[in-house]
Amino acid sequence: MTAWLLLAPSLLFLAAFTYWPVIGVTLRSFTQQRYGQQASWGFDNFRRLAADAHFGHVLTNSVLYAVGTIIPSLALALGFAMALRRPGRLATVLRTVLVMPQLIPLVAAAALFVFVFLPGEGLLDHYLAYFGRHATNWLGSPDLALWAIIAITIWKNTGYYMLFFLAGLAGIPDELIEAARVDGAHGWRRFVDVILPLLGPTFGFVTVIAMVNTLIQIDHIIVMTGGGPSDRTNMILYYIYQQAEQNQDTGLAAAATVLCVGGLLLLSVLSLRALERGIHYES
Amino acid sequence: MKAERVGLLLASFAAILWAAPFAWMAVASVRPGVAGASDIASLWPSGPYSLANFRDAWDSGQFPLWYLNTALLCAGIFAVQAVTVSLAGYAFARVNFRGRETVFVLFLLQLLLPPAVLVVPNLNMITKTGLFDSLAGIGAPYCASAFGVFLMRQTFRSIPRDFEEAARMDGASRLAIIRDVLIPLARPGLAAFAVVSVSSHWNEFLWPLMAVSSPRNQVLTVGLASFTLSSESGGEWGVIAAGTALVAAPLLIGFAIFQRRFVANLVSTGLK
Numbered sequence: 001m002t003a004w005l006l007l008a009p010s011l012l013f014l015a016a017f018t019y020w021p022v023i024g025v026t027l028r029s030f031t032q033q034r035y036g037q038q039a040s041w042g043f044d045n046f047r048r049l050a051a052d053a054h055f056g057h058v059l060t061n062s063v064l065y066a067v068g069t070i071i072p073s074l075a076l077a078l079g080f081a082m083a084l085r086r087p088g089r090l091a092t093v094l095r096t097v098l099v100m101p102q103l104i105p106l107v108a109a110a111a112l113f114v115f116v117f118l119p120g121e122g123l124l125d126h127y128l129a130y131f132g133r134h135a136t137n138w139l140g141s142p143d144l145a146l147w148a149i150i151a152i153t154i155w156k157n158t159g160y161y162m163l164f165f166l167a168g169l170a171g172i173p174d175e176l177i178e179a180a181r182v183d184g185a186h187g188w189r190r191f192v193d194v195i196l197p198l199l200g201p202t203f204g205f206v207t208v209i210a211m212v213n214t215l216i217q218i219d220h221i222i223v224m225t226g227g228g229p230s231d232r233t234n235m236i237l238y239y240i241y242q243q244a245e246q247n248q249d250t251g252l253a254a255a256a257t258v259l260c261v262g263g264l265l266l267l268s269v270l271s272l273r274a275l276e277r278g279i280h281y282e283s
Numbered sequence: 284m285k286a287e288r289v290g291l292l293l294a295s296f297a298a299i300l301w302a303a304p305f306a307w308m309a310v311a312s313v314r315p316g317v318a319g320a321s322d323i324a325s326l327w328p329s330g331p332y333s334l335a336n337f338r339d340a341w342d343s344g345q346f347p348l349w350y351l352n353t354a355l356l357c358a359g360i361f362a363v364q365a366v367t368v369s370l371a372g373y374a375f376a377r378v379n380f381r382g383r384e385t386v387f388v389l390f391l392l393q394l395l396l397p398p399a400v401l402v403v404p405n406l407n408m409i410t411k412t413g414l415f416d417s418l419a420g421i422g423a424p425y426c427a428s429a430f431g432v433f434l435m436r437q438t439f440r441s442i443p444r445d446f447e448e449a450a451r452m453d454g455a456s457r458l459a460i461i462r463d464v465l466i467p468l469a470r471p472g473l474a475a476f477a478v479v480s481v482s483s484h485w486n487e488f489l490w491p492l493m494a495v496s497s498p499r500n501q502v503l504t505v506g507l508a509s510f511t512l513s514s515e516s517g518g519e520w521g522v523i524a525a526g527t528a529l530v531a532a533p534l535l536i537g538f539a540i541f542q543r544r545f546v547a548n549l550v551s552t553g554l555k
Contacts, residue, residue: 021405
């Protein structure tokens with residue numbers, strides 16, 4: 001009895017803002033409203049979603065965005081952690097600089113990068129001009145806009161992921177690495193055969209965070225591109241936001257949210273499995 | 284160690300790239316009237332300097348209001364969270380009850396479904412409950428925190444039971460034990476959670492954008508976005524740099540002061 005009283009405040013808010021919303025949005029997604037008829041159950045919203053060319057672009061973009069940000073930022077984060085894992089004044093300064101983007105709002109990062117990517121006079125073009133490159137419309141070009149958005153996300157998150165790898169590396173006993181050294185394993189082999197397997201759980205964990213991040217980090221897209229040009233930077237959450245706020249199409253927004261929730265739960269289960277395997281591997 | 288030197292050198296190059304937008308923000312914000320100048324992208328400070336951009340940003344935006352709203356929001360969310368996560372954390376750490384594992388999984392669900400994904404149904408919910416267009420409406424979905432509950436559960440577990448036993452002998456009630464014995468001992472855990480909670484809500488944008496419609500309830504991030512869009516068309520980059528600095532400064536300064544704890548807490552966000 002006592003336990004339930006202690007849990008009640010949390011459960012009340014969870015019920016109102018997690019459980020019921022999931023149920024409610026699922027019911028809503030299967031509720032269809034045809035012109036001149038009463039609302040009924042059915043797959044209309046999902047059918048409309050599948051037929052929407054924008055949503056096709058959204059799925060492609062979301063996959064590109066996820067792969068394009070997760071792989072480079074995890075690789076860089078691991079590289080930075082390896083380079084900066086030993087204490088030292090320079091290492092401390094460099095770590096701080098790399099973590100700074102994590103501390104500012106994504107909207108503030110967007111405000112800065114609007115100028116970085118400004119054609120001609122902006123920071124990037126100003127310095128690229130020294131290498132003979134002409135003004136580039138980074139955010140306005142259908143071929144480049146998504147990469148510009150990806151660059152911002154990598155800049156923003158890599159330092160944060162580095163912290164997890166630093167913590168993971170700190171958890172590896174020096175004797176293990178020393179033993180490998182004594183056995184004659186050289187730098188790269190030591191890294192691949194000893195350090196990487198021991199970082200398995202860290203990798204699994206950071207990958208989950210990174211996947212959730214690519215799904216929910218769309219603030220810079222709202223401020224900088226509005227999903228354009230020609231839908232090239234339109235992501236699933238931005239699409240949901242657009243349908244709900246601009247088109248007032250709650251049915252479509254609900255169907256997209258349900259797919260999103262389902263995808264998240266599936267990804268979490270899969271990566272938890274992978275994570276467990278990583279832990280088994282370790283022991 | 285040659286490899287180590289090379290690593291530090293490469294990381295230094297990367298850090299220069301990483302710092303460039305911040306360096307530009309710092310330089311451009313103190314150079315007045317650079318709109319239209321050909322060297323507005325220059326990272327090399329050249330005068331004259333003044334704080335005119337900060338004044339312009341301050342006057343054209345509503346920074347005092349945005350600061351106040353954001354501070355109230357973050358403080359309010361954390362105040363409620365501190366109660367909900369402490370009570371639930373205690374229940375999971377110390378009380379044996381039927382269905383504990385099941386309820387724990389139910390909490391886990393919130394970790395997997397960040398409120399950002401549920402913006403559409405949550406908007407519906409705050410509209411129905413009359414919280415739309417209020418700071419309370421922005422904060423409501425965050426009042427329960429599975430992450431905070433896990434963190435507090437771990438913290439309570441690390442506290443020896445002897446302290447509670449002693450208090451119970453003296454006839455203290457369960458709530459009194461939590462409030463007077465456990466919470467003071469669990470302060471490091473709560474502090475860690477405070478850092479994570481405040482920094483994430485300080486930085487949030489999409490949900491406050493959707494949950495509020497009138498300017499008087501806007502928070503810093505939403506204000507900065509509209510401010511950036513209006514200054515962008517006039518090419519007032521120095522003013523944008525100053526406005527961005529005003530929004531980013533509190534957390535950056537906080538980071539500089541509490542650096543060690545901050546880094547440890549960011550890491551513990553997930554490892555606990």
